[in-house]
Amino acid sequence: MTLDDSLSIHVPKSDWPRVVIIGGGFAGLKLSRSLVRKKFQVVLIDKHNYHGFQPLLYQVATAGLEPDSIVGPLRQHVEERKNFYFRMLNVKQILPEKKSVATDVGELEYDHLVIATGSKSNFFGNKDIQRHSFPLKKVTEALDLRSQLLQNFEKSVLTKDIRKREALMNVVIVGGGPTGVELAGAIAELRNHVLPQDYPELNLKRMKIYLVEGAGRLLGAMSESSGKNAQAYLEKFDVSIILNKLVQTYDGETVKLNDGTQLYTTTLIWAAGVMGNTVKGLPDEAVERSRYLVNEYGQVKGYEDIFAVGDIACLKTEEHPHGLPMLAPVAIQQGKLLADNLERLREGKSMKPFKYLDKGTMATVGRNKAVVELPGGLRFGGFFAWIVWMFIHLLYIIGFRNKFIIFANWFWNYVTYDRGNRVIIRTYKPKKNRDRKTEKNPPKDGES
Amino acid sequence: MTLDDSLSIHVPKSDWPRVVIIGGGFAGLKLSRSLVRKKFQVVLIDKHNYHGFQPLLYQVATAGLEPDSIVGPLRQHVEERKNFYFRMLNVKQILPEKKSVATDVGELEYDHLVIATGSKSNFFGNKDIQRHSFPLKKVTEALDLRSQLLQNFEKSVLTKDIRKREALMNVVIVGGGPTGVELAGAIAELRNHVLPQDYPELNLKRMKIYLVEGAGRLLGAMSESSGKNAQAYLEKFDVSIILNKLVQTYDGETVKLNDGTQLYTTTLIWAAGVMGNTVKGLPDEAVERSRYLVNEYGQVKGYEDIFAVGDIACLKTEEHPHGLPMLAPVAIQQGKLLADNLERLREGKSMKPFKYLDKGTMATVGRNKAVVELPGGLRFGGFFAWIVWMFIHLLYIIGFRNKFIIFANWFWNYVTYDRGNRVIIRTYKPKKNRDRKTEKNPPKDGES
Structure with missing residues (x-):
């Protein structure tokens, strides 16, 4: 404003x-x-003048949902109005x-x-990663990532340089929590089902999706069995999982891990910390x-x-x-x-202390696949977990209109294997200096 | 890219x-x-990588439809692929x-x-209007206009200056063709039904919607009776129609017409020429x-x-x-x-000459109101015309998914008097110099 x-x-x-x-x-x-x-x-x-439903941002980023479906105007969501004042x-x-x-x-x-x-x-002070990577905490960031993914494919058909083409197609996701896992699954679905129809010129088997996690397993906040299930599902979708590794540097094209491994991508998604x-x-x-x-x-x-x-x-x-x-x-x-x-x-009464009522945690990995943990130790995965995941998310999103539109979109995407929103409305323009050539020495901390 | x-x-x-x-x-x-x-x-x-359905841009601009509903990926819309190459x-x-x-x-x-x-x-060479006004030919322009309209209301609650507040709330639309008429009707609906619930602090009766047309009537490409019907509908919705007047200058806050009339608005929508x-x-x-x-x-x-x-x-x-x-x-x-x-x-045959088959023209003015003219002189207005308008637009928009989502949105908006998409995803940032103070002398042609 x-x-x-x-x-x-x-x-x-x-x-x-x-x-x-x-x-x-x-x-x-x-x-x-x-x-x-x-x-x-x-x-x-x-x-902002809206409430955003962050758990579904990754679906906006992967063209599964329209951005407006997961946000709602704050002025509308607070229904009583005589004593309510909103200020943007x-x-x-x-x-x-x-x-x-x-x-x-x-x-x-x-x-x-x-x-x-x-x-x-949270980029933990790494300014290079902050400058070149795609975070996913805001609606605009989800739209930027959607544009970037699609722009990269449009660019891929314009180059015959195999190494360059793969850097454009590959995606590296850092962080094996729910956001990283759900994104990896959604991007794998794009690659496996949607993009091959759009890009018959490209060999999508050469597109790699890496999920890099510093700890020894995925979904650290859930049980070991849920982490292993999620990993098995993702590997079935052909996601390459790299555990026990940290990203050290990223210059916009080359990711260096702490064991010396190099991955080539123009799209590093940062889901490693808040x-x-x-x-x-x-x-x-x-x-x-x-x-x-x-x-x-x-x-x-x-x-x-x-x-x-x-x-x-x-x-x-x-x-x-x-x-x-x-x-x-x-x-x-x-x-x-x-x-x-x-x-x-x-009213002059004493306040009540907060007691967290744990309602369980869950993460979806894609079509028919999710892991759910309820309090009391009940854990399950697969199709039923996926149904529960959808039901809970529809329940929690505010407003009947959004529930209806999201449900309609999910139904459509499921039945047709389609993602209707793969359009680049606003071109993603890299931050200044993003496209400079790969340097032998990464810039010093603090340089920007 | x-x-x-x-x-x-x-x-x-x-x-x-x-x-x-x-x-x-x-x-x-x-x-x-x-x-x-x-x-x-x-x-x-x-x-762009999408086909945009321009006739419904005004509904995106007025928060009635999501931008993704009226566009579709070009790669998807051309179904046979072996001999098809798309390049963005x-x-x-x-x-x-x-x-x-x-x-x-x-x-x-x-x-x-x-x-x-x-x-x-087409701004007819008027650089001031080009710099300060909102055109409506692209999806991004529709989103900019949506942001501007909503931002202005958020700003209106932050000022006690009545003159300033009215300049923020007022809208001036230039051009009485279908785009201008449809926009005026849609903005009037926002004012009459949607915004009063969102902004109980504002007196929306003071918000004026002006439709300025250089000729002596609206919808010049249609019959005189359709033009008069559209005008009557708009006046019923409390749109102020100014005929036989041209906009001479606009500095971002004051519109000057060729008879000396001044209108105050920060939102001038340019639908006067292509x-x-x-x-x-x-x-x-x-x-x-x-x-x-x-x-x-x-x-x-x-x-x-x-x-x-x-x-x-x-x-x-x-x-x-x-x-x-x-x-x-x-x-x-x-x-x-x-x-x-x-x-x-x-095949060595001779080509066939083009013969335009006129299928008629139409324009909607808002809820239950439209004018339709079919070839052969059949003309009608009101509720039936409005139904025909919706049916034809749904028929022409490409892709079953878009038809379905648009129909669902229209149904929702009609039944609830709601516009679900009144969110400012990207803040509209005025072009440089837009917000400078009103000057006694408008800048010279060519200055920018």
Whole structure:
């Protein structure tokens, strides 16, 4: 949004306490939807005017779903409106001593502040990887990756240089968690079923899909058997899995692993780490490894009126000494509880502590293949797990319209082996310097 | 697409004559689909990898349809593949003396060349309007307009300055042809039914939608009664129609008409003219008002082996002394005939002359309202016309998947009065200088 001097953030005074929520992800949206039914003035601030359903981003990136199907307007999703104010803005800083937040167009005071800013890709300081790789945390990143994959195939038919052609076709995915596994499966499906019809000129058997994971197995957050199942499914789809290896450098064409292995690709997808998306203004003591330390009520360390929920909150428990995992169910449960707790606070009652109700974890690997783990040790894979995966995702995505459109798309894709969205609407333009020639010496850290 | 030295346009030699087609719009796509079934090597070159259904662009711009629903991959739409080569490239110049075309990655020879490059917005040399206004000929332009409309509403809640707020909310559409009429109706529907729920803070009664037309009535290509019907429908939806006026200047905030009237808006939509999208390389004698002069076989003046079809072709007939209208049915019919004629040429037969079969014209104004004119003088408006309009558009859009998704969206929008796609995926960033302060003197022609 282009801003200008005449704009300011203004919200009418209210007799009810004002809760300012930064971020409309799973936690912020759930909190907003609950809180507007109570006696609070709710101000939701987000850089975007939509809530994005991140678990399905990889399907947008692989042309299975349209981007609009997995997002929904925030103004529509919070149904009660008299006490709800949405502002599409960037928060620059929290000013706890003034009980206000500084935005691009001025300051806004709060009675309670809730930080729900989520997480972002973590490149662990490797600027080369950050510059050349494709992360997958935002809708625009998913569209960039979709354009890149398709552009590369259009380029492949324009070169007779086999080495060049393979670098254009190959894909290297770094990170063997759910995102990496699901992406690898979806790209394998594109290669095995969709692309051969589009590109009879290319020998798609020469297209390699590598999944590189630093640990000894896939899906580290799930059981060993689920990791092995996922690996077996992916290998059946002809994905090359490289375990116990780390990526050291990437110059846009050559990936070097820590054992010296070199892989050639113009498309390195980075799914190897996320970190909290902190806001300026709170002291270092409140932050641990990029997340805000919170107590069992969600209060940020050192504050009574500042809360954090979702990925950005680090709540340490006995079972999770480094903080609860960054998962949608945690965020949703925290958002819901905080709405109740703020009401209890207002009524002079004591707040209830957060208890994470583990609902299980799952990952799909592609057509008819998924792994599911339910609490209590029930684990299963294959077709039934795949049905469960689809059902749960349709259940969690917000809005009947999105459920309907996504279901229609999935049905279509399943029956026809087609991906209807393989169009390059906006050409992906590499970041500056991306296309410079491969150098003998990678640039020094900090150079850009 | 980022290009690089190692790329080249190469297509294998064939015993069959090579037809190079520039452009995958209605004409180029129809021709490709017919020609691949005959004994020709078909090379289709387009800057994009998709065919866009332009008649529904305005619904993308007004959040009624997702962009992917109205486009389809060109590689998929041409079904026979052994003799079909698609190249996503920009054609720089035609080299008739070498019987080849120059592209970004080298030259390609042809036996027959078909120019099907369509049309683009015509600003009649007014650089200020070109810089500040929103045209609507491309999918990316429709997305830019959608972002702009929504961003403006998000900005409106950030200002208390009434004049500024109205400039942000108001929309001025220039051009009273089908595009202008359909856009005005769709934006009025947004204002009347969708936006009030999203923006209870704004008084949407103060939002004005102006439709400015230089002639004395709307829909100049249709009958006077259809023009009057469309005007009555639009006025019922509270669109302000200004006839017999031309836009003289626009600085990004103030529109000045030739009678001195000033309108305030940050969103001027330009639907007032199109022109042919010519390619470099053919002599001036072959071009008339930006279109290639063709004979009844589609041959460009002065050439036997270069053809033009669709909007870019100017075929003068008794009924149309300035050339056939730039309409999808003309393009489709010309594409189809040219495929037959190329085959006849190959077989040593004489070509058949083109005869335009007028299938009628129509325009929708919004919910339950449209005007239709069939050949033979049959004219009707209202609900039945609206049903016919929808049916014909669904019939003409290519691919069962798109038909299905569009129908589902229309059904949803009609029943719920909702527009599910009101999300700002990519922020619209004004062109440089767009936001400078209003100047007393508009910049000189040529300044940018």
